[in-house]
Amino acid sequence: GENVEQHPSTLSVQEGDSAVIKCTYSDSASNYFPWYKQELGKRPQLIIDIRSNVGEKKDQRIAVTLNKTAKHFSLHITETQPEDSAVYFCAASRDGNNRLAFGKGNQVVVIP
């Protein structure tokens, strides 16, 4: 099955700086790649997603880039704010939301 790995496991950034989290996946047939944000004790919430026919997608301060050849995709957060502090999970699947394989998560800490 699909294996998704995230790096680094913890990332600390100064407020206003950019944060980048990278995920790798193993199944070349995967075609849907969402990113979820989870605050402590709360539900995972979708922040951005990308499909395999697109190389980059941006939504305000959040962007995701996909490299299908290398089988990796990255989350970019610009102008980080304290409320960006959370655990971020990447995921991949062959069939949209069905059977998403999640990574172990990255703890992002934004230092005021």
Place this chain on the structure above:
Amino acid sequence: GAGVSQSPRYKVAKRGQDVALRCDPISGHVSLFWYQQALGQGPEFLTYFQNEAQLDKSGLPSDRFFAERPEGSVSTLKIQRTQQEDSAVYLCASTSNNSPLHFGNGTRLTVT
């Protein structure tokens, strides 16, 4: 409207007890998913329903785990003879027409 609702929010069970976890999806959402999230890990797929049909149960870790959605709306995840390794947060999510996956707040199960 209301989001995905899960109950109970917390459940403590003694080893060997049976438990039942409930999920109320967003009204009209055809697809319903159960995920298991261990402490410090990403969610892991358990099972998937489309309406009342259980289309994929390949993620259920053992035959002690059983899920149903008899009328295509509310779903129940049942765990028989609970073991300590079953301790986790059980997340339910729903979606329709490939819209973003909406997660509930989860049920935190602790087996003592």
